[in-house]
Amino acid sequence: MADAGINGIGGTSPDEVQFRFRDDEPVDHGTVTVDSFLDQSNASAVRIEPGDDARALLPHLGRLRLVEVNFPVFSDGRGYSAARVLREAEYAGELRAVGDVLIDQLALLRRCGFDAFAPDQRLNEVDAVAAFARWENVYQHAADRRRPIPELRHG
Amino acid sequence: MYLYDQYDQAMVDARVEEFRDQTRRRLEGKLSEDQFKPLRLMNGLYLQLHAYMLRVAIPYGTLNSRQMHMLADIGNKYDRGYGHFTTRQNIQYNWIKLEEAPDLLADLASVEMHAIQTSGNCIRNISSDHFAGAAADELVDPRPYAELLRQWSSFHPEFSFLPRKFKIAVIASDTDRAAMKLHDIGIQIVERDGALGAAFYVGGGMGRTPMVAPCIREFVPLDQLVPYAEACLRVYNRYGRRDNKYKARIKILVHELGKEEYARQVEEEFAHLLSQGIEPPLAELERIKPFFADPEFEFGLPTGIDRSDPDFALWVDRNAVPHKAPGYVSAVISLKPVGGIPGDASAAQMHEMAELTKQYSFDECRVTHTQNIVLPHVKIADLHALWTRLDAAGLANPNIDTIEDIIACPGLDYCSLANARSIPVAQKISQRFSANGRTAELGELKLKISGCINACGHHHAGHIGILGVDKKGVENYQLLLGGSEAQDTSLARITGPGFDEPGIVDAVETVTDVYLRERDAGERFLDTYRRIGMEPFKEALYG
Ligand code: HEM
Numbered sequence: 001m002a003d004a005g006i007n008g009i010g011g012t013s014p015d016e017v018q019f020r021f022r023d024d025e026p027v028d029h030g031t032v033t034v035d036s037f038l039d040q041s042n043a044s045a046v047r048i049e050p051g052d053d054a055r056a057l058l059p060h061l062g063r064l065r066l067v068e069v070n071f072p073v074f075s076d077g078r079g080y081s082a083a084r085v086l087r088e089a090e091y092a093g094e095l096r097a098v099g100d101v102l103i104d105q106l107a108l109l110r111r112c113g114f115d116a117f118a119p120d121q122r123l124n125e126v127d128a129v130a131a132f133a134r135w136e137n138v139y140q141h142a143a144d145r146r147r148p149i150p151e152l153r154h155g
Numbered sequence: 156m157y158l159y160d161q162y163d164q165a166m167v168d169a170r171v172e173e174f175r176d177q178t179r180r181r182l183e184g185k186l187s188e189d190q191f192k193p194l195r196l197m198n199g200l201y202l203q204l205h206a207y208m209l210r211v212a213i214p215y216g217t218l219n220s221r222q223m224h225m226l227a228d229i230g231n232k233y234d235r236g237y238g239h240f241t242t243r244q245n246i247q248y249n250w251i252k253l254e255e256a257p258d259l260l261a262d263l264a265s266v267e268m269h270a271i272q273t274s275g276n277c278i279r280n281i282s283s284d285h286f287a288g289a290a291a292d293e294l295v296d297p298r299p300y301a302e303l304l305r306q307w308s309s310f311h312p313e314f315s316f317l318p319r320k321f322k323i324a325v326i327a328s329d330t331d332r333a334a335m336k337l338h339d340i341g342i343q344i345v346e347r348d349g350a351l352g353a354a355f356y357v358g359g360g361m362g363r364t365p366m367v368a369p370c371i372r373e374f375v376p377l378d379q380l381v382p383y384a385e386a387c388l389r390v391y392n393r394y395g396r397r398d399n400k401y402k403a404r405i406k407i408l409v410h411e412l413g414k415e416e417y418a419r420q421v422e423e424e425f426a427h428l429l430s431q432g433i434e435p436p437l438a439e440l441e442r443i444k445p446f447f448a449d450p451e452f453e454f455g456l457p458t459g460i461d462r463s464d465p466d467f468a469l470w471v472d473r474n475a476v477p478h479k480a481p482g483y484v485s486a487v488i489s490l491k492p493v494g495g496i497p498g499d500a501s502a503a504q505m506h507e508m509a510e511l512t513k514q515y516s517f518d519e520c521r522v523t524h525t526q527n528i529v530l531p532h533v534k535i536a537d538l539h540a541l542w543t544r545l546d547a548a549g550l551a552n553p554n555i556d557t558i559e560d561i562i563a564c565p566g567l568d569y570c571s572l573a574n575a576r577s578i579p580v581a582q583k584i585s586q587r588f589s590a591n592g593r594t595a596e597l598g599e600l601k602l603k604i605s606g607c608i609n610a611c612g613h614h615h616a617g618h619i620g621i622l623g624v625d626k627k628g629v630e631n632y633q634l635l636l637g638g639s640e641a642q643d644t645s646l647a648r649i650t651g652p653g654f655d656e657p658g659i660v661d662a663v664e665t666v667t668d669v670y671l672r673e674r675d676a677g678e679r680f681l682d683t684y685r686r687i688g689m690e691p692f693k694e695a696l697y698g
Pocket residue numbers: 201203208240241242243247319322337338339359360361362363400404563564565569570571572609610611612613
């Protein structure tokens with residue numbers, strides 16, 4: 001699944017997306033690596049690995065429709081920063097978490113701006129729905145723009 | 156002290172439910188141990204040599220009597236009638252069953268407590284000055300700032316899977332009682348041109364590569380504390396090393412980049428984050444502050460002490476600390492009985508300390524990083540009555556900051572990473588010095604013991620440090636001299652070849668003999684060491 005196929009296109013397909021919080025049509029093809037993306041002028045879907053610098057994409061956000069962020073292991077948290085960096089730069093396309101994505105990371109990923117999830121192993125739907133809904137409120141600002149508790153307290 | 160509102164309570168309650176659910180999935184086999192591990196760690200649950208260990212957060216070390224009573228009840232209900240106070244101003248229980256952990260967390264939540272982020276590669280419980288709000292030398296009480304950061308760091312979505320654990324300390328006086336520069340981020344609240352702000356020290360730590368944090372910014376305006384901290388963390392999350400867990404702490408990043416380059420990257424990120432409007436409203440800080448307002452101190456209280464009972468007088472000299480309000484002191488309860496386990500308290504002792512907290516200290520006590528308990532606001536006139544009660548409970552050891560006030564990690568008696576036992580060495584040293592009667596003569600002497608290179612017992616920062624190592628399968632102990640975690644932070648140096656267990660106790664006595672022989676008037680052990688250097692000590696040990 002993670003391998004780059006012909007023409008350098010790889011990544012996940014829309015069928016592998018288990019949860020999606022967007023109404024637009026998903027991009028119907030795979031993603032390219034950051035390096036190939038920067039070389040090609042027409043690609044609209046890219047895949048970020050933990051060591052990639054999401055900032056390299058910022059000049060090209062206009063033509064991007066899908067950014068896939070890979071978590072080879074759930075404990076490598078660089079993808080959370082990559083997601084926020086993109087959302088803070090007002091990237092509005094799909095942000096898909098792929099790889100070792102587990103139930104207990106869903107709410108955090110969502111807060112960092114991910115709006116699609118393609119876990120390596122399909123997650124139990126009931127547990128996942130409960131996990132997305134776990135936190136009625138939050139303490140700090142993030143990409144989801146929820147008003148945090150310190151603001152709610154002051155009207 | 157800080158009290159939860161409905162928001163704080165709801166967060167903690169939601170967390171208990173989440174953990175109950177995770178534990179259920181683990182027990183049903185839906186989560187592997189590898190998948191469960193980071194989740195239980197983020198709830199303070201470690202798997203140790205004999206059982207699970209649970210670490211409970213005590214934010215900035217402050218407790219009320221209700222909470223202390225609950226810690227005692229938990230010791231009885233889920234452990235073997237004990238709790239262990241640690242160098243991170245927390246409490247640990249060593250004999251926890253996984254099935255019972257969710258109920259234990261629910262009990263904690265009922266008194267506004269939790270075990271959130273007390274382990275794992277996330278921002279840990281925030282520590283502070285244990286004399287906050289009582290010390291005469293503080294600029295302001297540092298705890299409102301610590302509380303603001305506690306909220307910001309709780310369940311932080313971006314920083315829950317950092318390269319490594321992350322520890323923050325906040326102080327607000329020039330005297331450092333929190334080992335601030337030995338934290339990943341140390342914050343000192345300072346004043347500039349009449350305005351308060353924060354100096355940031357980043358990249359300190361102990362462990363196998365001890366480092367003293369450099370100052371990377373001298374003044375961050377108070378309403379920008381959170382964005383600045385966020386910038387420090389984001390640079391670390393993106394660029395901290397993940398290839399080698401021994402090089403993953405932020406101290407290595409700051410060291411490898413150099414403090415100027417790290418600071419530059421933080422500034423860049425900070426400027427960007429200021430444009431994102433992520434800082435909490437200043438009104439929130441103003442809401443928090445009154446929780447830490449002075450209690451209603453009485454005026455015109457007597458300040459004289461009847462010293463006719465020598466045992467009481469000794470305890471006052473050792474364990475009572477000057478207070479900002481006339482007629483009051485802070486009283487330190489030593490959890491270091493001669494021959495005891497440093498930091499251990501029985502459930503009965505915790506109940507008694509809770510009662511004393513309520514009766515004599517405006518319902519507030521503190522846990523110190525030296526594994527003792529402080530009653531911050533005690534009337535001098537009440538000291539004798541307090542001491543009498545403490546004495547009856549086995550809690551009146553007159554030894555604060557002496558060689559008997561040892562910090563020791565759990566070591567090989569409990570810890571799966573240990574090379575050597577720490578507790579028996581601490582016990583034998585306190586027995587030796589109690590028996591030879593030199594404790595008082597030696598004065599301030601901070602001795603710290605770790606059972607391995609991870610340095611949970613702060614051995615790098617001991618005036619005398621002891622480090623347990625494994626020498627061909629036999630427990631062996633290295634001796635270190637000259638460390639300090641106070642404002643004159645320094646890292647201790649190894650004297651030379653290590654010692655076996657009886658040998659290390661003798662070696663400690665030998666170096667104290669050198670000190671007594673060489674000291675100038677008014678010098679502490681550390682001062683003498685700094686003046687005369689390592690050689691005379693080596694000569695006496697190995698000569
Ligand atoms: C018994 C189970 C424990 C385990 C498995 C454990 C594990 C560790 C490890 C692996 C480190 C090194 C981290 C690093 O350098 O990256 C460490 C550091 C530390 N631990 Fe523990 N620890 C335990 C108990 C304790 C206790 C009881 C305390 C408090 C008394 C404590 C306080 C600390 C402190 C203060 C450090 C040094 C912090 C630093 O490096 O900046 N630990 N611990």
